Amino acid sequence: MTLPSIAHPTPDPDPDGWQTRIRAVRRNEALFEYLLDSNCLPLTAHRVLPDGVLVVVGDVSDLWPWTELLGGEIHATELPMGLAHWSLHVAVDRSDGTPALPVRVSAVVLDIDYVVWDLRSLIVPSSGVRGA
Numbered sequence: 106m107t108l109p110s111i112a113h114p115t116p117d118p119d120p121d122g123w124q125t126r127i128r129a130v131r132r133n134e135a136l137f138e139y140l141l142d143s144n145c146l147p148l149t150a151h152r153v154l155p156d157g158v159l160v161v162v163g164d165v166s167d168l169w170p171w172t173e174l175l176g177g178e179i180h181a182t183e184l185p186m187g188l189a190h191w192s193l194h195v196a197v198d199r200s201d202g203t204p205a206l207p208v209r210v211s212a213v214v215l216d217i218d219y220v221v222w223d224l225r226s227l228i229v230p231s232s233g234v235r236g237a
């Protein structure tokens with residue numbers, strides 16, 4: 106006689122997804138550190154997240170090496186007192202075939218008149234920023 110098996114649910118080893126997020130951060134951090142080390146890109150601060158990397162550069166001209174290497178487009182937002190926030194949106198391809206790593210490189214623009222035209226030409230037209 107064979108007894109019926111009683112199904113025992115297997116407990117989820119990662120019920121909140123925190124281990125998955127930690128692995129994603131570590132994978133993103135490894136790719137980002139390789140990108141920085143192999144290309145000497147300027148940055149003031151950065152934060153690696155499970156779904157991308159946020160970078161802050163000290164001067165708007167520091168966006169140029171990022172655009173030269175990775176391309177992308179700049180999204181600009183007007184701020185009070187004549188300032189603007191520029192954010193370069195790029196995606197870094199991975200060699201393992203997983204989705205590209207989104208990277209946002211941000212800078213505050215004090216005066217758009219002193220920004221080289223090559224950078225200004227990368228602003229997405231719908232941004233509505235003066236001088237774009």
